[in-house]
Amino acid sequence: MKKWRFLYLALCCFFLLPTLGMAAPVQRVVSFQSQVMEEDGQTFLRCEIGLSQAPADYSVKEGGVLRPKRLLIDFPNTDLGDFPREYPLGDTYARRAAFYEAGDHARVDVAMVAPAEEANYRVSTLPPDKQNKLPWRLVIDIYNEEEQGASAQIDGVRGHTIVIDPGHGGSDTGAVGVDGLREKDVTLLVAQRVQELLRSSGANVVMTREDDRDVYGPNATDAQELQARVDVGEAAAKAEVFLSIHCNAFAKPAANGTETFYYPKTWQDMALAQALQDGMIDHGGRRNRGIKEARFYVLHNSSLPAALVELAFITNPTEKNLLANESFQQEMALGICEGLANYFAALR
Numbered sequence: 001m002k003k004w005r006f007l008y009l010a011l012c013c014f015f016l017l018p019t020l021g022m023a024a025p026v027q028r029v030v031s032f033q034s035q036v037m038e039e040d041g042q043t044f045l046r047c048e049i050g051l052s053q054a055p056a057d058y059s060v061k062e063g064g065v066l067r068p069k070r071l072l073i074d075f076p077n078t079d080l081g082d083f084p085r086e087y088p089l090g091d092t093y094a095r096r097a098a099f100y101e102a103g104d105h106a107r108v109d110v111a112m113v114a115p116a117e118e119a120n121y122r123v124s125t126l127p128p129d130k131q132n133k134l135p136w137r138l139v140i141d142i143y144n145e146e147e148q149g150a151s152a153q154i155d156g157v158r159g160h161t162i163v164i165d166p167g168h169g170g171s172d173t174g175a176v177g178v179d180g181l182r183e184k185d186v187t188l189l190v191a192q193r194v195q196e197l198l199r200s201s202g203a204n205v206v207m208t209r210e211d212d213r214d215v216y217g218p219n220a221t222d223a224q225e226l227q228a229r230v231d232v233g234e235a236a237a238k239a240e241v242f243l244s245i246h247c248n249a250f251a252k253p254a255a256n257g258t259e260t261f262y263y264p265k266t267w268q269d270m271a272l273a274q275a276l277q278d279g280m281i282d283h284g285g286r287r288n289r290g291i292k293e294a295r296f297y298v299l300h301n302s303s304l305p306a307a308l309v310e311l312a313f314i315t316n317p318t319e320k321n322l323l324a325n326e327s328f329q330q331e332m333a334l335g336i337c338e339g340l341a342n343y344f345a346a347l348r
Contacts, residue, residue, distance in 0.1 A: 028052040029106050030081040030135060032097065034089055037141075045093035047140040048126070049073075049108060052081075055138050060123050062116040067282050070109060071116040073123070073138070078106040086287075088318055091327040093142040095285035111285025112142060113331075120144035154334075156341030158202030160240055163233040165298060166191035166207070167246040167308075170214030172225070175249035177320040183247040184212065186323045190311065191245050193333035201337070206236040226297040233302055241272055241340070242302045247323060248310040256316045257287030261308040263299035272343050273307040279339030283331040286312050286319065309336065 031050030036043060055075065063070030079101060086098045095111040114120050121144075126137040166187040168174030174183025188209070195205045208229045209215050216228035233242040248259070258280050262273035273291040281288045289310075299306045311332050312319035322328040 026053075026077040027055070027075065028079055028081050029075065029083075029099065029108075031083055032087055032099070032108075034087065034097070036093075042143065045089065045142040047089075047094075047097060047110070047142070048134075048137040049140070050134070051075075051136045051138060054127075054136050055125055058138065063282070068115045069112045069282055069285070071112055071121060071140070073108045073110075073140070075106045077104055080106050088322075091322075091325060091331075093144070095328075095331075098287075110140065110142075112144075114144040154197055154201040154203075154337045154341050156345050157198055157337065159204075160340075160344055161204040161206065161236060161238045162198060162340060163206045163208065163236055163239050163242045163304065164191050164194055165229050165233075165242065165244040166209055167244055169209050169212055171218065172214070175247060175314050177314045177323075178253075178317065179320070181314060181320055181324050183249070183314055186247050186311070186314065186329070187245045188212065190329050190333055190336075193330055194243075194245070194336050197333055197337045198340070203340075204238075206232060206239060208232045223297070227301065230298055230301045233304055233306075239304055241343070242298065242304040242306040243272075243276070243336070243340075244296075244298050244306070244308040245336075246308060246310050247312065247314040249315045250313060251315075253313075253315055253317060255313050256319055257289040258284055258312055259289035259310045260291045261294040261296060261299065261310070262291060262306065263295055264293060265300075266305065268305035268347075269299070269307065271346060272305045275343035275346070276307050276309055276336055276339035279335035279337070279342065280309065280311070280332055281335070282338070283335030284312070284322075284328065286322075 029049060030052055034045060034047045037046045057076055059074045061072040063072065080099055086096060088096050091113065093113055095113065098109045100107045100109065112120065120142065122141045124139045126139055128135055168184035168187060172184065176182055191207065195207060198205050214220060214225060216225045233239055260273040260277040262269040264270055277291050296308055299308055312323055314320050314323055
C-alpha cells in the first residue's frame with residue numbers, strides 16, 4: 001500500500017509542480033487611446049496604453065531592416081484586458097496599433113508612417129489621473145510627419161523590366177465596396193503609382209492597361225481577357241516579372257489584411273511573392289495573411305516569375321477607406337517597389 005501511495009504522490013508532483021511554478025501575469029493592459037497634440041509649436045500623435053499598475057518592466061524594439069516602420073513594445077508577465085485589439089491611427093503619423101498575447105507577455109505593434117528611429121518617437125510613462133479616471137499609462141509620442149512622395153527613389157530596380165497588371169478594368173469592375181468603391185479603379189491608381197516610382201528609379205515598366213478598359217476588347221470571355229494580359233507580358237522585351245494588382249473581398253466584412261499569391265513554376269515565383277508581401281506589410285501595416293499557392297490563370301500561364309497581390313479587403317469598412325486614401329495607395333506602391341528591389345537583389 002505504501003508503495004502505491006508513494007507512486008500517487010510522485011505523479012501528483014509531476015503534474016502539479018509545473019503548474020504551480022508558472023508565474024501568473026503581474027499586470028494587465030486595460031485600454032488604448034490616441035490623439036494629435038501640440039507642445040512647444042510641434043504637433044505629434046500621442047498613444048496612451050492603460051495599465052493596471054506602474055509599468056515596472058517593458059522593452060522597446062524597432063523593426064530593423066526588414067520592417068523599418070514598425071515599433072514593437074513588449075510587456076513581460078502581462079495579459080490583455082477586454083478592449084479592441086486593433087486601432088486605425090490615420091495616415092499622418094502612424095497607420096495602426098495592434099495588440100497581441102504571446103506566452104506570458106503582451107505586445108503592441110505600431111505601424112508608423114516614417115521609419116521607427118529614435119528621432120521620430122518617444123516612450124515615457126504617466127501616473128494615474130484620478131480626476132479623469134485614467135490608470136497608469138505607457139505613452140508613445142510619434143513626432144515625424146515625413147511621408148515619401150511620388151518622387152522617392154527605389155534603389156535596386158534600375159535597368160530591370162517589370163510587367164504590371166492592374167486587375168479588372170473596362171466591363172469588369174471587380175469587387176465593389178459598400179459605398180461603391182470599385183476594385184478596378186483602386187488597382188489602376190496603385191499600379192500607376194508603382195509605374196511612376198519604378199520609372200523614376202530607372203526601371204522599364206510595361207502596363208497591361210493604362211486606363212479603364214478591357215485588355216482583350218469588348219465581349220471577351222474570362223479566359224480571353226486573362227490570356228490577353230499574359231500575352232502583354234510574353235511580348236514585352238526582356239521582361240523579368242509579371243505582377244498583378246488586386247483588392248480582396250469576402251462575404252463577411254470582418255475579413256481583413258494583405259496577402260500575395262503565386263504558382264510554383266520555379267523557386268523564383270515564391271521568392272517574388274514573399275518579397276512583395278514583406279514590402280506591403282512594412283509600408284501598409286495591415287494584418288499579414290502571408291503568401292499562398294494558387295492556380296490563378298495569369299500566374300499559371302505566364303512564363304515569367306509571377307505574383308498576384310491583394311492589397312486589402314475592399315469589403316472591410318476600415319480597409320475600404322484606406323484603399324480609397326491616396327496616402328495608403330502611395331505606401332502600398334512603395335511597398336511593392338521595395339519588394340521588387342529586394343527580389344532582384346536576392347537574385348544577384
